[in-house]
Amino acid sequence: MTTWHLTNVRPMGGAAATVSITGGRIAAIAPAAPPAGEPSEDGRGMLLLPGFVEGHTHLDKTTIHLPDWLVNAVGPRIEDKIDTEREWRARTGHDAGAASLALARAFLAAGTTRIRSHVDVDTVGGTRHVARVLETREAMRGLQEIQIVAFPQSGILARQGTERLLDAALAMGADIVGGLDPCAIERDPVRHLDIVFGLAERHGKPVDIHLHEPGTMGAFSLDLILERTRALGMEGKVVVSHAFCLGDIAERERDALLARMAQLGVAIATTAPASRPVPPVAACRAAGVTIFGGNDGIRDTWTPYGSPDMLERAMLIGLRNNFRRDDEVALAFDCVSAAGAQGCGFSDHGLLPGARADLVLVEARTLAEAVVARPVRRLVVSAGRVVARDGVLSA
Amino acid sequence: MTTWHLTNVRPMGGAAATVSITGGRIAAIAPAAPPAGEPSEDGRGMLLLPGFVEGHTHLDKTTIHLPDWLVNAVGPRIEDKIDTEREWRARTGHDAGAASLALARAFLAAGTTRIRSHVDVDTVGGTRHVARVLETREAMRGLQEIQIVAFPQSGILARQGTERLLDAALAMGADIVGGLDPCAIERDPVRHLDIVFGLAERHGKPVDIHLHEPGTMGAFSLDLILERTRALGMEGKVVVSHAFCLGDIAERERDALLARMAQLGVAIATTAPASRPVPPVAACRAAGVTIFGGNDGIRDTWTPYGSPDMLERAMLIGLRNNFRRDDEVALAFDCVSAAGAQGCGFSDHGLLPGARADLVLVEARTLAEAVVARPVRRLVVSAGRVVARDGVLSA
Numbered sequence: 001m002t003t004w005h006l007t008n009v010r011p012m013g014g015a016a017a018t019v020s021i022t023g024g025r026i027a028a029i030a031p032a033a034p035p036a037g038e039p040s041e042d043g044r045g046m047l048l049l050p051g052f053v054e055g056h057t058h059l060d061k062t063t064i065h066l067p068d069w070l071v072n073a074v075g076p077r078i079e080d081k082i083d084t085e086r087e088w089r090a091r092t093g094h095d096a097g098a099a100s101l102a103l104a105r106a107f108l109a110a111g112t113t114r115i116r117s118h119v120d121v122d123t124v125g126g127t128r129h130v131a132r133v134l135e136t137r138e139a140m141r142g143l144q145e146i147q148i149v150a151f152p153q154s155g156i157l158a159r160q161g162t163e164r165l166l167d168a169a170l171a172m173g174a175d176i177v178g179g180l181d182p183c184a185i186e187r188d189p190v191r192h193l194d195i196v197f198g199l200a201e202r203h204g205k206p207v208d209i210h211l212h213e214p215g216t217m218g219a220f221s222l223d224l225i226l227e228r229t230r231a232l233g234m235e236g237k238v239v240v241s242h243a244f245c246l247g248d249i250a251e252r253e254r255d256a257l258l259a260r261m262a263q264l265g266v267a268i269a270t271t272a273p274a275s276r277p278v279p280p281v282a283a284c285r286a287a288g289v290t291i292f293g294g295n296d297g298i299r300d301t302w303t304p305y306g307s308p309d310m311l312e313r314a315m316l317i318g319l320r321n322n323f324r325r326d327d328e329v330a331l332a333f334d335c336v337s338a339a340g341a342q343g344c345g346f347s348d349h350g351l352l353p354g355a356r357a358d359l360v361l362v363e364a365r366t367l368a369e370a371v372v373a374r375p376v377r378r379l380v381v382s383a384g385r386v387v388a389r390d391g392v393l394s395a
Numbered sequence: 396m397t398t399w400h401l402t403n404v405r406p407m408g409g410a411a412a413t414v415s416i417t418g419g420r421i422a423a424i425a426p427a428a429p430p431a432g433e434p435s436e437d438g439r440g441m442l443l444l445p446g447f448v449e450g451h452t453h454l455d456k457t458t459i460h461l462p463d464w465l466v467n468a469v470g471p472r473i474e475d476k477i478d479t480e481r482e483w484r485a486r487t488g489h490d491a492g493a494a495s496l497a498l499a500r501a502f503l504a505a506g507t508t509r510i511r512s513h514v515d516v517d518t519v520g521g522t523r524h525v526a527r528v529l530e531t532r533e534a535m536r537g538l539q540e541i542q543i544v545a546f547p548q549s550g551i552l553a554r555q556g557t558e559r560l561l562d563a564a565l566a567m568g569a570d571i572v573g574g575l576d577p578c579a580i581e582r583d584p585v586r587h588l589d590i591v592f593g594l595a596e597r598h599g600k601p602v603d604i605h606l607h608e609p610g611t612m613g614a615f616s617l618d619l620i621l622e623r624t625r626a627l628g629m630e631g632k633v634v635v636s637h638a639f640c641l642g643d644i645a646e647r648e649r650d651a652l653l654a655r656m657a658q659l660g661v662a663i664a665t666t667a668p669a670s671r672p673v674p675p676v677a678a679c680r681a682a683g684v685t686i687f688g689g690n691d692g693i694r695d696t697w698t699p700y701g702s703p704d705m706l707e708r709a710m711l712i713g714l715r716n717n718f719r720r721d722d723e724v725a726l727a728f729d730c731v732s733a734a735g736a737q738g739c740g741f742s743d744h745g746l747l748p749g750a751r752a753d754l755v756l757v758e759a760r761t762l763a764e765a766v767v768a769r770p771v772r773r774l775v776v777s778a779g780r781v782v783a784r785d786g787v788l789s790a
Contacts, residue, residue: 069760072720274669275717303719304767305710315700319711322670324698325467365464372699 003027005034006359006381009043011351013366016045021357024384028353041386043361046378047370049333050351051113051358052310053340056241056269056294057103059117059136059146060129061085063094064299065102072304078185078212085301086154090124097132103298104136106308108144109388111360111377114346115144116269116294118151118178118208118241121169123159130169137173143382147344149208151178156195157186163195170203179209182221189224197228206237206345208269211245214277218245222257229264236265239343241294243268246284247277255287262288267343270335271296272313272320281321281331292343293317293335310336311362311374318371329368357384398422400429401754401776404438406746408761411440416752419779423748436781438756441773442765444728445746446508446753447705448735451636451664451689452498454512454531454541455524456480458489459694460497467699473580473607480696481549485519492527498693499531501703503539504783506755506772509741510539511664511689513546513573513603513636516564518554525564532568538777542739544603546573551590552581558590565598574604577616584619592623601632601740603664606640609672613640617652624659631660634738636689638663641679642672653682662738665730666691667708667715676716676726687738688712688730705731706757706769713766724763752779 001023008016011029018034020027034040063070074084088094100117107115119133130150137146150169156162170177179196182189200207213221222245229238240261246254246268261268267290268279284291293313298306307313311333317323318332341349348356359381364370380388387394396418403411406424413429415422429435458465469479483489495512502510514528525545532541545564551557551574565572574591577584595602608616617640624633635656641649641663656663662685663674679686688708693701702708706728712718713727736744743751754776759765775783782789 069764071761072763073722074720272669273717274667274711274715299767304721304724304763305714305719306767316669316714319700320669322668324700325469326699327468329699366466368467368699369464372694372701 003038005038005040006043007034007040008045009048009361010045011048013047013364019048019357019359021381021384024357025348026351026353026355026357029351043379046361047364047367048351049111049360049362049367049370050337050349050355051360051380051382052111052336053292053344053346053349054107054112054115054294054310054336055292055340055344056271056296057115057117058119058297058300059100059103059115060096060119060133061297061300061302062099062103064106065098070299070301072301074301081302082154086122086124088301095132096129097135100133100136101139103308104140104144104146105393108140108380108382109377109391109393110309111380112308112310113144113358113382114341114344114349116147116149116176116208116344118149118210119174120153121150121162121165122152122154123161123165127165127169127172130172130174134173143387145346147176148174149176149178150174151210152180155180155185156192157188163199166199167202170199170205175205177203177205177207179207181211181213182224183217184213189221193224193228197232197234200234200237201232206239207234208239208241210241212242214244215248216245218243219249219253219257226257226260226264226266229266238264238266239269240266241269242271243279244276246279254283258284258287258289267292269294269343270317272317274316274320278320281317281335285331290339290343291335292340309374311371314371315374326366326368329371333367333371358382398433400433400435401438402429402435403440404443404756405440406443408442408759414443414752414754416776416779419752420743421746421748421750421752424746438774441756442759442762443746444506444755444757444762444765445732445744445750446755446775446777447506447731448687448739448741448744449502449507449510449689449705449731450687450735450739451666451691452510452512453514453692453695454495454498454510455491455514455528456695456697457494457498457693459501460493465694465696467696469696476697477549481517481519483696490527491524492530495528495531496534498703499535499539499541500788503535503775503777504772504786504788505704506775507703507705508539508753508777509736509739509744511542511544511571511603511739513544513605514569515548516545516557516560517547517549518556518560522560522564522567525567525569529568538782540741542571543569544571544573545569546605547575550575550580552583552586558594561594562597565594565600570600572598572600572602574602576606576608577619578612579608584616588619588623592627592629595629595632596627601634602629603634603636605636607637609639610643611640613638614644614648614652621652621655621659621661624661633659633661634664635661636664637666638674639671641674649678650682653679653684657683662687664689664738665712667712669711669715673715676712676730680726685734685738686730687735704769706766709766710769721761721763724766728762728766753777
């Protein structure tokens with residue numbers, strides 16, 4: 001196993017150090033210069049960060065690879081967006097393979113080495129989108145780790161056959177069972193959750209449920225999710241995505257739910273949208289709940305926004321949570337870093353010996369500056385290999 | 396007067412056209428090619444936008460020109476931020492001249508040709524910051540128009556002598572009388588507003604008041620501002636900055652205030668923060684109220700965030716207002732464009748014959764793409780002169 005050294009870098013903005021890399025992992029981080037004769041690269045005093053984690057996106061939906069701009073004229077309700085998207089995908093033959101590969105590569109060029117992507121499974125597209133994103137996962141193997149959530153975007157109950165399709169997607173290699181608004185969309189929370197948790201049990205796979213439901217309705221669905229997590233012994237294997245309800249119920253009720261989530265190891269994925277109530281990052285962390293970040297969809301039929309730059313997502317999380325102090329901005333960064341790895345179950349993350357050598361170098365004086373200025377990624381290393389320079393993937 | 400032509404550009408994303416420029420102004424926008432022999436530049440099919448308008452910032456406060464990163468450890472209250480800043484500026488001898496010049500130039504490189512900047516006036520700094528930003532205004536003359544608001548950041552009533560200093564700042568050349576939270580900070584709304592409007596009357600200058608006050612307290616202050624606007628015949632000469640109260644009072648009360656604001660020509664400057672209630676852009680426009688955008692401070696003792704890129708501010712306004720459709724994203728852009736010029740009183744704005752030739756070229760297919768992707772500014776023209784290429788100022 002060859003060893004190489006990245007010299008003169010400042011891990012998380014600290015003192016200059018040399019990172020030694022062997023067999024795709026960090027062998028050591030030390031102030032000393034590397035042994036003469038071994039290959040090395042000069043980090044020129046740049047700030048060193050661990051590879052970023054995108055904890056909630058939809059690689060299969062994006063239009064960033066298409067020649068034409070997609071004009072968005074969709075209605076205001078979530079149902080409008082679901083129906084518009086399913087019909088648009090069928091009508092245009094949207095290729096989830098090309099879409100997901102283009103977006104995954106853009107993420108990698110910007111320093112993201114681990115991604116959790118929800119992928120639509122429905123009675124129109126079947127398991128086609130999952131099959132195509134599985135190809136992208138294969139194409140990126142060794143460069144980027146991609147988790148696939150089999151996601152019933154159009155619901156399970158109203159569209160007969162969806163449960164069987166989810167079952168098939170999991171058998172094909174999807175890693176996680178998805179779910180969606182048990183009350184507001186599915187209109188039968190017990191049946192929906194019993195199917196989702198049933199699939200998880202049958203396949204021995206974790207769960208990640210989209211919960212957009214606001215207020216006490218969302219809190220009720222969350223309560224049912226926690227009940228099943230405990231009953232089925234799925235502690236540490238459940239993520240609730242969005243969990244907007246935790247941003248608009250009474251603080252006392254919120255804190256009671258957070259305490260149960262902490263006990264059951266149920267994590268939260270937040271996109272920190274500016275226009276909705278959101279789970280407050282500081283309160284979640286104070287309660288011991290892992291909360292991590294993601295873009296949600298990027299330039300798709302739902303939204304023209306989003307960027308494969310997780311430093312930008314960290315900035316948006318910081319802005320949404322009114323994190324101004326440097327120690328607070330560090331929490332926003334943690335949402336796209338250690339907390340993301342923890343919440344998604346990506347192992348061996350971080351800047352420490354034994355961890356995967358996923359490294360990002362940027363010109364910034366401090367971690368906070370990296371978040372607010374989002375400088376170009378001068379160097380991206382994935383599993384010990386240089387994969388991008390100056391924001392451009394290596395050949 | 397020389398005439399030159401910018402050919403093959405797409406104004407606001409429309410059909411390709413040639414813009415002819417004479418004496419710093421747009422002479423014509425036409426599909427035809429320019430007459431042979433006259434100087435021209437090929438716009439290569441790029442999207443053409445009018446120069447951007449920053450409607451609410453604090454050029455004097457920034458630290459972007461300093462060699463060291465400013466670690467933010469400030470307390471949570473607005474008073475903490477005010478006191479920390481005033482003391483930090485005095486202690487470090489913070490140079491509002493170098494600060495404002497560096498930031499103004501960064502704005503210009505990113506396509507902003509008009510800026511309204513609030514500048515601190517207080518009993519510690521006196522009128523020193525205004526004097527220094529006046530120098531920046533002079534240095535940028537012909538390249539960028541800068542309006543200066545004489546801004547009592549530390550209040551008027553509690554710090555004796557501030558009124559006299561504001562008076563002096565206006566006599567020195569500040570363009571606009573500032574004000575600040577008549578109830579919450581000043582604790583005597585009538586006395587505060589009488590001083591502010593008194594200075595405006597005496598100097599024949601408009602008013603721009605920071606109103607962070609939430610809920611019904613803010614609505615009360617706003618009511619007093621509207622009362623004075625009418626009584627003093629200052630229709631069209633008053634801006635309320637932030638106006639957070641319009642985001643968290645009852646809709647019926649909000650709409651009644653908006654109707655009065657529309658009648659009196661009182662405009663709103665919004666920074667669209669993600670972590671606070673804000674005036675909804677769509678409701679303001681529907682009521683006929685001019686609402687425009689700004690960064691607020693950029694990398695100063697208040698906040699590490701902000702960027703001299705008004706396309707990014709447009710994106711943040713879009714995100715905060717949940718503007719997803721292309722026609723909605725165009726409203727977000729309007730906040731840093733025509734509505735900004737209208738609200739601040741910058742004349743001859745826009746892409747039309749007779750307007751100042753302030754032009755920005757970017758590689759984008761549509762206006763919405765320019766907002767969400769914020770591409771590098773390939774060309775910036777101010778008053779008919781090329782001032783920047785590829786994001787870098789010309790010498």
